[in-house]
Amino acid sequence: MSTQGTTSRLHSGPGLPADVLAELRGFVGDQHVLVHDGDVEPFSRDATPLFRARPDAVVLPATTAEVSAILALATRRGIPVTPRGAGSNLAAATIPEHGGIVLVLTRMNRVLEVSQGELLAVVQAGTTTATLADAAAAKGLLYAPDPGSRTVSTVAGNVAMCAGGLRGLKYGVTRNYVLGLEVVLPTGEVMRTGGRLWKDVAGYDLTRLLTGSEGTLAVITEITVGLLPMPATSSTGVAYFDNLSDAGRAVAQIIAQGTLPATLEFLDNRCVNAVEDYAQLGLDRQAGALLLFGDDGGPDVVAASLQRMADVCTDIGARGVTLAQDIAGSEALLYARRCSLPALARLAPITMLEDVTVPRPKLAEMVDTIDAITAKHDVTCATFGHAGDGNLHPTVVFDPGDGDARHRAEAAFDEIFHAAMALGGTITGEHGVGAAKRPWLAARLGPDQLALLKRIKTAFDPAGILNPGKLGS
Amino acid sequence: MSTQGTTSRLHSGPGLPADVLAELRGFVGDQHVLVHDGDVEPFSRDATPLFRARPDAVVLPATTAEVSAILALATRRGIPVTPRGAGSNLAAATIPEHGGIVLVLTRMNRVLEVSQGELLAVVQAGTTTATLADAAAAKGLLYAPDPGSRTVSTVAGNVAMCAGGLRGLKYGVTRNYVLGLEVVLPTGEVMRTGGRLWKDVAGYDLTRLLTGSEGTLAVITEITVGLLPMPATSSTGVAYFDNLSDAGRAVAQIIAQGTLPATLEFLDNRCVNAVEDYAQLGLDRQAGALLLFGDDGGPDVVAASLQRMADVCTDIGARGVTLAQDIAGSEALLYARRCSLPALARLAPITMLEDVTVPRPKLAEMVDTIDAITAKHDVTCATFGHAGDGNLHPTVVFDPGDGDARHRAEAAFDEIFHAAMALGGTITGEHGVGAAKRPWLAARLGPDQLALLKRIKTAFDPAGILNPGKLGS
Structure with a gap:
């Protein structure tokens, strides 16, 4: 059954029927059913830029029994329900594209x-x-x-x-x-x-x-x-390389030595400079890549692990290697990675944070490919991510008022997704599919698997009310 | 839809139609389609005692394309197919209860x-x-x-x-x-x-x-x-306790100290004695429980981890604690655990190895409960298992010629499964449900979840040909 087929049976139109609203209010109390524009507006978007859809109502249950009553009603009446927590997801997975109810679980927080x-x-x-x-x-x-x-x-x-x-x-x-x-x-x-x-x-x-x-x-x-x-302690080091290829070789060598460390994160040159502009941490602006490495466990194990990783980086030809001297030093180093997104976000009004993942040995190749694709489309992009598991976050920033900037960004991402898949990778490592990656899901899974997803969806949700239009719908 | 409803549409009767056999032979070659009694007999059973059913044919494909052709044919004609590897499972999961084809994948072994x-x-x-x-x-x-x-x-x-x-x-x-x-x-x-x-x-x-x-x-x-x-090294130690309760406290204390070691296995007194009868390892026959503990990693880490666990056991009041001096010593200690099943198996013709799992702190209570239940039913039972994850293998041995011995064993297991569930545990930690645990699946999952399993099954297998009668059928 197609998305069309499933969702066309759903309620649509301006607002929910009065008797449905009355039932919802009976379940959770008047103050926990929001319908006014100003009240529902925050629930028409999540942390994904550019996606927005107004729900007919926002309902905040306090108990599992209330959730059950709401869902049974929604199935009975064919009303779309989009469950939501904080709305911090980056895949437009909680956008109520078909209206209906946004079901917010934040009152159940014990x-x-x-x-x-x-x-x-x-x-x-x-x-x-x-x-x-x-x-x-x-x-x-x-x-x-x-x-x-x-x-x-x-x-x-x-x-x-x-x-x-x-x-x-x-x-x-x-x-x-x-x-x-x-x-x-x-x-x-x-x-x-x-x-x-x-x-x-x-x-x-x-x-x-x-x-x-x-x-x-x-x-x-x-x-x-x-x-x-809880590990007894943890520590972090940083290494700068001339290029990502060297950083990639260091990662491979660290793992080949028999260590799966707790932290192996990278920033490309553009990201290093954006972070340095933002936070003045004294990073090496000339470096082609910054590699953060860290581990946790007993103090001796951590010290030995950090030294081993530092030695590998030096052997590979790092421009500089520094080990944190204490927890505060460790936190300071990790801050460079944690503030990558806010640092990039202030470069332009719109920040599109992506999430392709490739086999670990393909990391440097993928970043080069991203650079070539974004250059071709005249798109500003910086990349950071999890070097240890091949999970890259190419981040494109643009001003929506700048002509066809959005269109160019989307064209670049389309090529990036296909390039990742061609390298044996995936369109999303950790952010999810949602509405944002939906156009590429068929390319990733193929038609047979997509059809199977729909049959599984129907096994759970015969009326197709739950987050319609997303995965399996 | 009920099991009845699904399976009643399947082919049944003596043997497969001649044209189906001809097609199967065309797919995989004559020599890879077995139909004679002597040839198919080994595939009428797996490693689970007491369960047996003759397939109509055994088919051994060599490629994925052959598997696909066989399955498409089976769905077209409504012929049951039971996939099988070595048949070493302990849940009667590969017994072809509805006849049809046993599909053996052992030729695809690269x-x-x-x-x-x-x-x-x-x-x-x-x-x-x-x-x-x-x-x-x-x-x-x-x-x-x-x-x-x-x-x-x-x-x-x-x-x-x-x-x-x-x-x-x-x-x-x-x-x-x-x-x-x-x-x-x-x-x-x-x-x-x-x-x-x-x-x-x-x-x-x-x-x-x-x-x-x-x-x-x-x-x-x-x-x-x-x-x-690969961890650089590994080592093992053994501790004897007066009772399982003390061994359980040692396990809790080891984990509370911040270690998740690679090995935490236990044998009860009956199992210790069966192993000692079988292999003369010099085990402490008076001990209420034997605890094997081990870890892997760098040499220093392993030595410290083993010493820490040994100290905990001593503090708890172990009757004796020994650390292996080398790899051979480690293997010798682990052998006590690995030969538990063969040691118990030679006590009587039938060995029923069970697999209940309870939350780790309930381990000793569960073993006591097992002892009480098996005593009540006059059943010979010894218990060993994975103390670290609460996974117990109570093992009942009996002679099928001994009057109602089988009936008593089954009655004991019925009580044991319900007792495990009452303690927040499950009917199977690692062996599976198959035909052997099917009678208790509804008690574990409830009717709503069982119905959902059936709907998921149908999403994959609309004709209900695949391992019919098992999970989700």
Whole structure:
């Protein structure tokens, strides 16, 4: 069934019927159903530039039972529902393109449990990633996934998008830490998948299927995540190279030596200069590439690991290598990476942050390709990202008032996505597909897999109400 | 739709129609289609005792295209197909209960690639786990999952069952290492899911959904797995405790100290004695529990980790603690765990190896419960397993000629499964559901989730030909 077929049965038109609004207000209370322009406007967009659509209503439930009642009603009446946490996603995954209800889970924000004995935490959907990480840290435990948006993003949002982050190489991504979920099907059934165990093979792995399903299969209301013992310490170093190719060789050599370090991040020359303009950190503006490397664990292990990585960088011919002397020094170095996006964002009104991923050995080749493509299209682009897992964030900035700038940026990204796929890579490593990457999903998956996605979608959501138009719709 | 409803449309009766056999022979060659009693008998059973069903034919394809042709034909004609690797699974997951074709993938057994740069390997479905591990080790890389059946089990079988193993606590299970799959849908479409990347969120996570789907959704023909740098060294120690409760406290304390070691395995007193009878290793026959602990990594880290764990065991009041002096000593200690199953198996003709998993702090309570239940039913049971992840293997032995021994064993297991679920555990941690655990799946998942599994099954397998009667059928 086509997107057309699914979504054409949905309610559309200005506003929701009065009786539906009355029911919604009955479920969650008048003050938690927003319909006025000023109230719903913040929920017509997320962190993705250029995408916007007004919902008919924004509904903020406080309990799983309320979520269930809302979804059952929506299925009964064919009303689109777009679940949303903080709206910090970068793929336009929470844009309510078909109107209807934006279902905001941020009132369900309690940390229900942190268990040292079981190395797990149980949180409600709207808990922020940082709140979860802090609650774990207070008991000496690490919640490993650390997406850039962690201070505002919600755990359910992280799960829905399978968020990544800076620790991916050593620790994996959100998927690797989701043990169990409480979800509500679009038809209203409340269901628990997985549980409190790292090992549990009873039934299809719905927990992992729901992770990364971008709010199209079910609404996540509660999450059980695995935690790790907190590493005793961590440290960071920085190396400058003449070009990305050398930085790539250093990364390969570090890993060939038997280390999967916690941090291997890179900035290209344009990004280094944008960060230096923004934050005056004393970075080497002439360097073709900056490589941040870091590790965590016991103090001796970390010291040895850092020295080994520094030695590799020196051997490869780095222009300069510096190891942080203490935690503050480490944080200062990491700041160069963390402020890349804000540094680039102030160059022009619109910042398009992309997320292609290629096999690790293709990293330098891909960055060269990005440079060639963006030059051809006369587009301003800088690239930073996760060198350890081949995850690049080419970032294009432009002024929408500048003629066909947007069109040129889009043309460049189209070529970049196809180039990444040609290198055995993917159109999105950690940001998701949403509405933003939808035009390239068929090229990535092929028609048979796209058809299978639609059949799976229907198995969960027969009326097609949940985040219509996105993955599997 | 019920199992009845799905399977009643399938072909049944003695043998396959002559034209179907002719087509199958045309696809794979006469010698790769087996139909005679003696030839198909080995494929009427797997490593699970008491389950047996004769297939109409055994077909051994050599290529993905052949798999596709066979499946398309089977869907067209409504013929059940049960995919199978080595048949080493312990859940009766490859028993062809509805006859039809057993599709054996063991001819497709090539290691296609081991990449040091990308830390991955690509293998055909029928490659054994040990062959993959050896090919990786030859390039200094570790394939982390290590199911007990690794010398015979196939990688596709491991993926289909989401096999676990002894390294689960530190390294996770098969699911954590599957990067990409080539699969054939029951309707014949060949499809690639995932790829060569650790980070890739384009589309639903079919790779993980297929992992653990027990051959009910698609036939896996090729697997891309992630590898790790090979740890420089590893070592093992053993501690004896008066009772399992003390061993459980040691495990909790070890983890509370911030270590997730590579090995934390236990044997109860009965298992210690069975192993000692079998192998004369000089184990402490009076001990209530034997705890094996081990770790891997750099030599200094491993030595410190082992000493720390030994100290914890001593502090808890272990009757004795020994650290292996070298690799040979380590292997000797691990042998006690590895020979538990053969040691127990020779006690009686039938060995029922179970696989309940409970939250780690409930381990000792669960073992006590198992002892009480098996005593009540007059059943001989010993328990060993993975203390680090709460995965227990209570093993019941009996003589089928001994009156109602089988009935008593089944009654005991029924109580054991319900007890595990009552403690927040599951009916299977790593062996799978298959036909063996099917009676308890509804209790574990509930009716809504079972119905969802069936809808997902139909999305992949509209004719219901693939491993009918198992998960989702």
